Amino acid sequence: MVQIAPFKGLFYNQQKVSGLSKVLSPPYDIISSDFKKKISRFSPYNVVNLILPDKKNKKNKYDHANYLLEKWLEEKILIFDNKECF
Numbered sequence: 001m002v003q004i005a006p007f008k009g010l011f012y013n014q015q016k017v018s019g020l021s022k023v024l025s026p027p028y029d030i031i032s033s034d035f036k037k038k039i040s041r042f043s044p045y046n047v048v049n050l051i052l053p054d055k056k057n058k059k060n061k062y063d064h065a066n067y068l069l070e071k072w073l074e075e076k077i078l079i080f081d082n083k084e085c086f
Contacts, residue, residue: 008082013078045077
């Protein structure tokens with residue numbers, strides 16, 4: 001039987017990120033490499049760095065995305081909602 005459980009949402013901390021338009025991105029499967037470069041320049045915290053990660057410092061791209069996610073959580077760039085929901 002399938003179990004469905006609520007979870008806490010993950011949001012940008014608007015006190016740390018100036019303007020959500022600088023950190024949002026279209027879905028990864030429609031982003032060209034040129035467009036990725038363009039939107040990456042808007043903010044170092046643009047979500048494209050997580051959904052289309054680059055290989056950095058001998059880390060594969062997924063390890064780098066994990067590193068960024070952990071760093072953004074630690075710096076409170078991304079924060080969890082207070083309550084769980086569906």
